[in-house]
Amino acid sequence: MSILEIQDLQLRFGDNQVLNGLNMTVPEHAVFGFVGRNGAGKTTTMRIVLGLLKAQGGTVTVCGERVRYGAAKTNRHIGFLPDVPEFYGYMRPLEYLKLCGEIAGLPPQSIRRKSEELLELVGLDAANRRISGFSRGMKQRLGIAQALLNEPRLLICDEPTSALDPIGRKQVLDILSAIRGQTTVVFSTHILSDVERICDRIAVLEQGRLVLSGTLAEIQKQHRRNSFSIRFAEDHEARKFSQLEELNKPGIELSLQDQVLTIVIEGEAAAGRLLIDLLSREKIAPEKFEAIEPTLESLFAEVVQ
Amino acid sequence: MEILQEYWPFLLPLILAQLVLLITALMHVLKHQNYRFGSRTLWIIVVVFFQILGPVAYFVFGRGEDG
Amino acid sequence: MNHYIVFVKKELLEYARTYKLLVMTVVFVIFGITNPLIAKLTPELISSFVPEGMTITIPEPSALDAWAQFFKNSQQVGLIVLVLVFSGVLSSEVAKGTLINLLTKGLSRQAVILAKYSAMALVWSWSVVISALLTWVYTVYLFPVDPLSNLVFSIFCLWLFGGFLLAVLLLGATLVRSNYGSLLVTGAGVLILTVLNVIPQAGKYNPTALVTKSMDLVAGTIGLPPLYASLGITAAATLALIGLAVLVFSKKQL
Numbered sequence: 001m002s003i004l005e006i007q008d009l010q011l012r013f014g015d016n017q018v019l020n021g022l023n024m025t026v027p028e029h030a031v032f033g034f035v036g037r038n039g040a041g042k043t044t045t046m047r048i049v050l051g052l053l054k055a056q057g058g059t060v061t062v063c064g065e066r067v068r069y070g071a072a073k074t075n076r077h078i079g080f081l082p083d084v085p086e087f088y089g090y091m092r093p094l095e096y097l098k099l100c101g102e103i104a105g106l107p108p109q110s111i112r113r114k115s116e117e118l119l120e121l122v123g124l125d126a127a128n129r130r131i132s133g134f135s136r137g138m139k140q141r142l143g144i145a146q147a148l149l150n151e152p153r154l155l156i157c158d159e160p161t162s163a164l165d166p167i168g169r170k171q172v173l174d175i176l177s178a179i180r181g182q183t184t185v186v187f188s189t190h191i192l193s194d195v196e197r198i199c200d201r202i203a204v205l206e207q208g209r210l211v212l213s214g215t216l217a218e219i220q221k222q223h224r225r226n227s228f229s230i231r232f233a234e235d236h237e238a239r240k241f242s243q244l245e246e247l248n249k250p251g252i253e254l255s256l257q258d259q260v261l262t263i264v265i266e267g268e269a270a271a272g273r274l275l276i277d278l279l280s281r282e283k284i285a286p287e288k289f290e291a292i293e294p295t296l297e298s299l300f301a302e303v304v305q
Numbered sequence: 306m307e308i309l310q311e312y313w314p315f316l317l318p319l320i321l322a323q324l325v326l327l328i329t330a331l332m333h334v335l336k337h338q339n340y341r342f343g344s345r346t347l348w349i350i351v352v353v354f355f356q357i358l359g360p361v362a363y364f365v366f367g368r369g370e371d372g
Numbered sequence: 373m374n375h376y377i378v379f380v381k382k383e384l385l386e387y388a389r390t391y392k393l394l395v396m397t398v399v400f401v402i403f404g405i406t407n408p409l410i411a412k413l414t415p416e417l418i419s420s421f422v423p424e425g426m427t428i429t430i431p432e433p434s435a436l437d438a439w440a441q442f443f444k445n446s447q448q449v450g451l452i453v454l455v456l457v458f459s460g461v462l463s464s465e466v467a468k469g470t471l472i473n474l475l476t477k478g479l480s481r482q483a484v485i486l487a488k489y490s491a492m493a494l495v496w497s498w499s500v501v502i503s504a505l506l507t508w509v510y511t512v513y514l515f516p517v518d519p520l521s522n523l524v525f526s527i528f529c530l531w532l533f534g535g536f537l538l539a540v541l542l543l544g545a546t547l548v549r550s551n552y553g554s555l556l557v558t559g560a561g562v563l564i565l566t567v568l569n570v571i572p573q574a575g576k577y578n579p580t581a582l583v584t585k586s587m588d589l590v591a592g593t594i595g596l597p598p599l600y601a602s603l604g605i606t607a608a609a610t611l612a613l614i615g616l617a618v619l620v621f622s623k624k625q626l
Contacts, residue, residue, distance in 0.1 A: 086469040090389035102378040
C-alpha cells in the first residue's frame with residue numbers, strides 16, 4: 001500500500017505556476033528522496049501535504065485519507081521536521097518532548113518512555129540542558145525526535161541536512177537510515193550525495209512536475225547508456241584502436257584523451273562484447289576496461305535541462 | 306543612622322529585592338553573548354549602576370532570546 | 373480544554389524562565405514597600421529643603437497618602453512595566469516559528485490565545501495582590517489605623533483595567549507582526565480612551581474611569597455606583613477583545 005499519494009496537484013502564485021500536475025506515490029517503508037533545485041516547489045508540496053497550504057487542484061492522500069486544508073486530521077499519521085526547526089530555548093529536550101506529547105494527547109507514561117528512547121536514538125540523551133545552547137545539528141536531531149514522538153507512519157523532512165556541517169549531516173543521515181523499516185521517510189534535498197547514501201527511491205521535481213522517479217537501481221538501469229572507458233598502456237595502441245573501422249561509423253562516439261578512450265555506443269545491447277572482441281582481435285591488453293554507470297549528478301543535469 | 310534604625314523593616318527587604326535583581330541580571334549578562342542591542346560592557350554598567358531600573362531594562366529590552 | 377491547560381503551564385514556565393515573572397514580582401514588591409515609606413518620609417524631606425527660619429505647615433501624613441502612592445505607582449510605572457514585559461507575547465513566537473511546529477501537531481489556535489491571556493492575567497493578579505498586601509502591612513505598621521472606604525473595590529478596578537490592557541495588547545499582537553506592533557496598538561488605544569474623556573458625558577462609561585477615580589473611592593468622596601457603567605463596559609470590552617483576538621488568530625496565515 002502506498003503511504004502518500006499525490007495526484008495532479010496544481011498550484012499557482014500569481015504568474016508563477018509552482019506545481020503543474022504533480023503526481024507522486026510513496027510506498028510504505030521507503031526512504032524517499034525528493035530532489036529538485038532550490039525553488040522547484042519541494043517545500044510547497046510538503047506544506048500542502050501537511051494541510052498548511054491550499055492547492056488549487058488535485059488530491060493528496062495520506063494512509064488512504066484525503067488531506068484537507070486547515071483541519072488536517074491526516075497529520076496524526078505524519079511527523080514533520082521543518083528545514084530550520086525552532087524550539088523554546090528555555091526548555092530542556094525532555095520538557096519539549098513532553099509538551100509535544102501532551103499536545104498530541106499521548107498518555108504520560110508512554111510520553112516519558114518514548115522520549116527517552118528517541119533522545120537515545122538521536123544521541124541527545126546526555127544533553128540534559130537548555131535548548132538555547134544547542135548547535136544547529138543538535139536542534140536538527142531534536143527535530144527528528146519530536147517528529148517521531150507519536151510514532152508516525154510517515155516522516156517528512158524538509159532539507160534536513162542543508163544547514164549542517166559535514167559531521168552534523170552524517171549524524172542526521174545515520175539517524176534517518178536507522179529508522180528505515182519502522183517508518184516511511186520522505187525527505188527533500190538538493191544534495192545528491194545524501195540521496196545516494198540513504199534513499200532507495202527518488203523523485204526529481206522540475207517545473208512543477210516529476211521528471212524522473214523510481215528506485216535508484218531502476219533509474220540507473222533505464223538511463224544507462226552503453227558507455228565505456230578503456231585505458232591503454234601505450235599511446236600507439238590507443239591511436240590504433242580509436243581508428244578502427246568498426247568504431248568509426250554513425251551511432252558511435254569516441255573521445256580520446258591521453259591514453260583513455262571513452263566510447264558511447266547507441267542502441268547496441270552487446271556493445272561491451274563487441275569492444276572486448278575488438279581488443280582481443282587487435283591483441284591489445286588494456287590497463288583498465290570499465291562500463292560507465294550514470295551518476296545521479298549526470299542524470300539530474302540531464303533531466304533538469 | 307537614625308533613619309536606619311527606625312526604618313530597617315523597610316530597608317532590609319528593599320535592599321534584598323534590589324540585590325536579587327542585580328545578581329540575577331549580572332549573572333545573565335555574563336553568561337550570554339547575545340543581546341538585542343548594546344554590548345556586554347554597556348549592560349554591566351547599566352545593571353550595576355542604575356538600581357532596579359538597570360536590571361529591569363536589561364530583562365525587558367536587552368536580554369537576547371531564550372533562557 | 374486539555375490543550376488550554378497544557379499551554380497555560382507552558383506559558384507560566386516561560387515567564388518563570390525568561391525572567392518575566394521575576395521582573396513583575398520585584399517591581400511590585402518594591403512598590404509595596406516604598407508606597408507607605410514615601411508617604412511617611414515626604415514631609416520630612418520637604419522640611420529639610422525648606423530654608424532655616426521659614427515655617428511651612430505640612431499636614432501629618434496618613435494611611436490615605438500611602439494608598440495614594442500605591443495607586444499612582446501601579447497605574448503609571450506598574451502598567452507600563454506590565455505592557456512592556458508582555459509586549460512580545462505572541463509576535464516573538466510567531467516570528468521565530470516555535471508555534472508552527474506545535475500547531476502542525478494539532479494544537480488548537482483558540483487554546484493558544486486563551487492560554488496566553490490567562491497566564492498573563494495570572495501574573496498581573498499576583499503582582500497586584502502582592503503589592504497591595506505589602507502596602508497594607510507596612511501602612512498598618514507606620515500609620516494609625518484610618519477607616520478607608522472601598523479599598524478592595526478600588527484595587528479590583530485597577531486590576532480589571534490591567535486585564536483590559538492585556539486584552540488590547542493581545543489583540544494588537546494578533547493584528548501586527550512585529551514585537552513593537554502590540555505596544556503601538558496598546559499605546560494608541562490608551563491615547564484614544566484618554567482623548568475621549570474630553571466629551572463630558574463619556575467619562576462615566578470610559579474604562580479609564582476605573583483608574584482615575586481610585587482615590588475618590590478610597591477617600592470616600594464617591595461611592596461605588598458612579599463606576600458601575602465603566603466597570604460593565606470594561607469587562608464586556610475585555611471579553612470582546614479576547615474573542616476578537618481568537619477570531620483573528622484562527623484566520624491568520626502563519
